[in-house]
Amino acid sequence: MVTLGETDSRVKYRKQSEERDHLPEETEMFEITDFTTASDWERFIARLEDAIHDWKLPRSLPETTFLKDSFVTGKWKECNSDITDVPDFEYLIKRLYLPAAYAETLEAAIPATRSDPPRLSSLSKTCFSVNEFPALFEQMLSMENDFPNSATLHPLCRWFGLADFLVITASPFNQIDWQVKEDRIKLIQSSMVIAVANTKCPIPMFLQFGELSRLMFVGVSEVAGFRTLYEIIDLERVPDRMKTLSGLVEIFKDKISQRAEEATQLIKTSIQLTLELNPDEVDFEGLSDELIEDRKPDGLGCLPFGPSEFDSFVLRLLASWPNANADAIEDTLLHSDLDPLQAPKWAVQLNLNEGSSYRLSDTLMNFAKQVHKKETVQSYLEFLERDIADANAGDQATAVLNRLTGEGDERLRSRLSKALYSRLPTFHLPVPIDAESLNEILAYLFPDSELAKDEQRVFPAFSERSESAFKTIKGAPINSLPFRLALTIQFVFDNYGGLLGVAYLWHEILLELRYRWENGHLVPGVEAGMPNHGSCLLNQKLQMLNCCIAKREAGRVAAAASNDALAPVHSKSPVYYDGVDADVTDDDDEEDDEFFDCVTDDSGSLPGEAQGPVAQKPLKPEGRKELLGTLTLLRDTGMPLYVPITQESAPMTEDMAQEHLERMVATDDDEDGRAARMRMQSVALVSDMSAFKAANPGCVFEDFVRWHSPRDWEVDSAGGEGHLSERMSQAGSAWIEAWDSAEPKSVRKQKRLFDECVEAEKVLSYLTLTIGGVFRHALPMLLQAGLTKLFDEMDATEISPPCEKGAVLKSVSRLLSDTNFSWLEYEKLIKLVRLTEQIISTHRTLESVAKKTRDLPDRDGFRSFLRTMVEARQLTAIPGGARSPLGQCLAAIFDQRNQRSSSREGSPPIGTGMDEKGLKKRCLPAPSLKEFILRTVAPRPYQFSRPGVHRMYTSIRSGEVRIAGAFTEDLMYG
């Protein structure tokens, strides 16, 4: 398969210098003399050749030239293969190429191309017949993709201008530590040379060696009887010779010809200097102080916005000289023509730092991440409670307790009833939130308390957004208690010991809620009325608690009214624990039956109190509410029909309703199931029937139907006798069953459908959550607050942010709807929030920079330019460079004298020479990166060889120089 002729054994090879101080001109011949034992090696070469054959690489590349910037705009393609079956030669092979769609064929472009600057290629063509000039050389000479502006582009494209090449890298299975052995690299490289020659592979093949991040390669290509070797030098110490263009040109010439003075070929160069401005790092007349001021941690009741640290973006000014005559430019250590202010081409690019963190999006993400924490709040408190066998322990505990409870203060603070003192855990460790901060927090949450009145603090409030879609979010009203709870949890989480702090806070909140329930104070900041199933569960639970408190208070007021002798309910002495106010009920007083509010009565629910024998047929009607029109009883003519006082329907939170539905779903889908469902739901119906019977002694079922379901009482058109509808008259129906089972009983005597004591305890025990549960229940409100903040900021900015409010709202309302929470969608949302946050802050900072910059020529024009730059974040050419109005603005903001940075180290700014056109002299920072491309067409190895293409790319930044050279030699006349 592999034929190794005599010529192949004379493989030439460039020594890859591992020692840093070796300069590239040292070459070395490598001779392979013995192949008899190299069977694995031969097989490796065969596999390489197979891969090239398998991919059906064309014999020669199509004659194409790639369009301007197609390296950046085009879609690169990749083919992958590997060599696994040759011991110690396990390699991955990749072909990376830009499909010809991004190129124009030479044929079509010939007239244009020929007249254009790439004179080098037309010059070189003299040595070839037109069709022979290899496409590979065309690529290396093309200037359309010099300095591609892309961070993701493969470095070989940037360095050598290649649009199609192979790279082999050691596979993870490769056991040989070839990275450090130079011989090994030589061996692989010579294999490549053989494979490329045997297969007539039209594209270069590279070996990547060393650590991947070091980006070290060697490569070879062989086309039209030319062999090009590709090599990289990467030095940390920059030799003086490599610091300047003039030095580099010398090196380039040395490489091409041993006798530099003989090299008369025209050397063309493209140069690009990159100047960076990071407004976060330099001081614009106190700008950074302002920014820091802006970024200080936010207090209670706010959400943060903006970068959490500096370095969120960098503004790059790219000054370039495309296709200049290398010998005509003087760039030595003593003098340089390369003044960015004189560069013919300018472009700017705003780069956002992908990795930097932003506070609003971070807040939303970190908060949501806590929902999976499974530990209970209690377990955190136990950590605080842990016994210390210390003599002082008791004292300490009292001290802490006093601080916690505000003991010693005459007025009882709202948040704790004395009854609870005994239940308070005794904390030995310092509590995570000091008493003062805790008071402030509680004042924020419970503004109706004495405590809050003492504090007299005004807390920031969110203003409600006008977007109607906000209402579809299952959260709680803006600035309501649940809303504030979410903000407070976030605040404590960030500032007071993370989860431990939140556990402690939640514990305090539960104490407060219990205090309010036990003392009959409504919880402030909670939507009135029945639990709103369109809101989040936490909101519903708090509404439920308030329903309980309100109901019991109403009961107490009514009871007090019914018996003046009783002590007022709001007695100063706190009620330690009251189940049902056993001392209140006094049923004998019949006159009180007409309480308008039927809920006042609750004696029946006391489990201890046996239901006394109720008169079967009370003579006296009970629990009448009002007359039902002019209707009279059917049997007892003349007796008016009364609407009874009925029990209010029980408030239900969504999870209760859910449970109820589940019980129903659990029944069968048949007649029995249907009956069971009816029974399950007929409690309220029976209660109504009982009350009706009590209010209308002597009534019959028909009377009840006339009130309860009038459509089922059919009266003939003549207006005579009425009768039950067919469906109601069915004996044995659930309705008749219910009627028969209903005892005449006014609601006062009935078992209550809603027992506020039980329900309140249920709410309080429900709220005894895991720490993750606390975050989970607060997340909807945090998102509401977060979006409000985000939208407010979006409204305040002049740029159009990348996020569409409607879509964001839709996504959040879907996330919080009860069907499915998708983490993927959440992450997507947060990413969008982050980008919006970044763009808005970046624009804000740039605006301040512009504002602070003295003598900005065209302020308005520049501001609108900043807007588009932030919005598009694309490389923007500045036609006219430093001479254009825009260029002058850019020069002004880059001008170091407009910045007060003293600590910035580095070489003195260049380009301080006076502008010959009398433009204002600017003092630009030293370039952070200099890039040079040198190109020429010259004979090598001998003067009589055919001329080949040579190219050398150099990048210089502080502490690194990298040279990527491609040098061609003629194999026919070499």
Next chain:
Amino acid sequence: MADTPITTLKLLIIGESGVGKSSLLLRFTDDTFDPEVAATIGVDFKVKTMTVNGNPVKLAIWDTAGQERFRTLTPSYYRGAQGVILVYDVTSRSSFQKLEMWLGEVDAYANRPGMVKMLVANKIDNKKDRVITRDDGLKFARKHSTLFIECSARTADNVPTAFEELVEKIIQTPGLWEQNLAAKGVNLDDQTVAVEAPCGGYCSVL
């Protein structure tokens, strides 16, 4: 496995008491008519599988009581419903006049964006007592952008069509329903999906 439903849809039937909601459901599920079917207490439901474009679709249909006194639980029934059938009785003007109130409830409680609404005029067999014309119904439906159909639970006229149209419309609405994740049949009380959700989810069937 072939007849594993591709999805389970939740439908809700609402409207004044006595307009024939339970009768319509009974006609659809059992193809019978029983004039003695009791007035609904609270809410009732039936399950039926039907085929849409060759795919089995499971329907969980909730039949609510029209009577005022039973309405407290209703908000929770609306949640997760993909379709609502709003019924009136062509022989009862008051049942027609109350439609606005019912639509108000739908808008207040239904939480599925894109939920499909269908207006159904029932009892068209009773020509003698009819007071609401087809035109009245059409006008209302157009005004509130709902589907509209006239039918009779007694004679079975248009009843299957009504349900089919509604289900088809739901299936055509993107994002309104989810394909069953597992190939297993969906239990009505299958909540495992929701367990990991950080925001406390419930099964959409209920």
